[in-house]
Amino acid sequence: MSELIEVNQLTKLYGPLPALRDVSFRVERGEIVGFLGPNGAGKTTTLRILTCFIPPTSGFARIAGLDCQEHPLEVRAKVGYLPENVSLYPDMTVQRFLAFAASAKGVARSRRSQEVERVVERCSIKEVQSRIIGHLSKGYRQRLGIAQALINDPPILILDEPTIGLDPAQIVEIRTLIQELAGERTIILSSHILPEVSQICQRILVINRGQIVATDTPANLTSQLRRTLQVSLQIEGPDAEIREELAAVEGVLRVQPGDGPASYLVETDRHGDLRPELARRVVGRGWQLRELRTREVSLEEIFMELVTEEGAREEMK
DSSP: OOEEEEEEEEEEEETTEEEEEEEEEEEETTOEEEEEOOTTSSHHHHHHHHTTSSOOSEEEEEETTEETTTOHHHHHHHEEEEOSSOOOOTTSBHHHHHHHHHHHTTOOHHHHHHHHHHHHHHTTOGGGTTSBGGGSOHHHHHHHHHHHHHTTOOSEEEEESTTTTOOHHHHHHHHHHHHHHHTTSEEEEEESOHHHHHHHOSEEEEEETTEEEEEEOHHHHHHHHOOEEEEEEEEESOHHHHHHHHHTSTTEEEEEEOSSTTEEEEEEETTSOOHHHHHHHHHHTTOEEEEEEEEOOOHHHHHHHHHHHHHHHHHHO
């Protein structure tokens, strides 16, 4: 794969306040990268720089080797952008709006009808192409937003919170559409919704307070940043004695109540498997061990840990 997007030490100040601080990352051709962070973390600011809507205070961003500040028209021709709040004309029909978008993007007049037909089919909005945009559901408006981004077949798609405000069924539809588009082009998907990013993206960039705090595949992030292992046990016996016995095992860091009755969640050092010793202690005391299993740490827990730690470090400065 060859590098398609390069961001190097981007900083953006709004007055004295930094929205971005030395943000650097690369996206290879054909990758689907999730840009994950809480609201106000700097996601949208980064995407607006990549799409040439605003300049950085310092640093640079390049698309296919073209500097976003020096060659904005050439960069925009390579990028399809769905902003968080897509600008649609409510009094236009779907077809007329897409024809207008094709004209604005420099599609030759002789090709416009064909291009509109292509994106209408690709985004499954043929049944509403003659309807007034203001009468469309939120789900169809999002599909239309993606359709306008696909006009002129750009090699890069940048989608900012593409499922915001949708109901569960519409969210599934939009995610499916994005997954279908993934093999055809490079995609940056910005979101604060963890399942969205983990289900769709091959790699995740976690941003918080204007800085990249982690980057890797969802699986590797979970594995590398997990500092402890958790073992779930269900034990019939005296609660206080069980807690004391489990806590006495070398390597156990904490014993907490589990999810159900007679359940315990034991947090252990990640470098050793304490399940055999935990089982031996329980059985040795004559208690009934009804369940013993490891509990996987979720990407959501990893994300919250990253964001919380970064916030704590900032407050200590």
